[in-house]
Amino acid sequence: MSLFTTSIPGPQPVAQVAKDIIRRGLIVGPLLLIVGGSIWGLAGLSSTAYGIGLVLVNFAMAAAFITYTSRISLGLLMVSVMFGFLIRLGLIFLAFWLAKDAGWMHPIALGMTIIVTHLGLLVWELRFVSASLAYPGLKPKKSKFGKSSWNFRKQKGDSKVEILDERETKESVKND
């Protein structure tokens, strides 16, 4: 077994995380557009939209590189991440270079949007990432009835649960 032949089959949590980041980006996008537009005017509005688009495409491309290559081999994953970094930086530069002379471009608005959106979305996403082997991607959503099915059973009046509750209470009294 080597790095060049080992691959990671199965579901890829990176794609799930990237999709979630993009979803959050689309949620927070209108707010950023309002802020950009109110500070820098119409040019700021369009540049903010352009910046948000760049950041979301950047996340999507990073996840796509990792997801695709990790199914082939870990060596290719390393190569794709390193060259992917260069390619993505180059593409961001190219995207700015192509639009730098356009009337709707406001460089400060674009730069600020890229930094704020990138870091903001990452920090936001950190709250929803799970750090357990059972759920390697995102944390499972809370049940309608509370944190787990335990509360659901409790609400339905399951007698076993109540008995267990009594035992727990007695044990905790003993321990005290």
Place this chain on the structure above:
Amino acid sequence: MSLTATIIAQAAQVLDKAGQQTANAATGAGFAYGLAAIGPGIGIGYLVGQAVQAMARQPESAGQVQTTMFLGIAFTEALALLGFVVFIMLKFV
């Protein structure tokens, strides 16, 4: 060495003050973007190297390692983006 000094001296004579400022800004912008990309490059290389090693040693934890790796890459990349923004500020503002 003397040739370089001669070229710089001639360029200084040719360029007026505004031209020199533009040249300095362009040089600074280039350095800012270039140097800002080196650090994250090293960081991402180290991060991915360690993550790949972890996945090869423990394939059952690959999902968790991948998620952490992806977020780590994105955070490290933010440094390069900062350099890019500084480049924009120096060159185009």
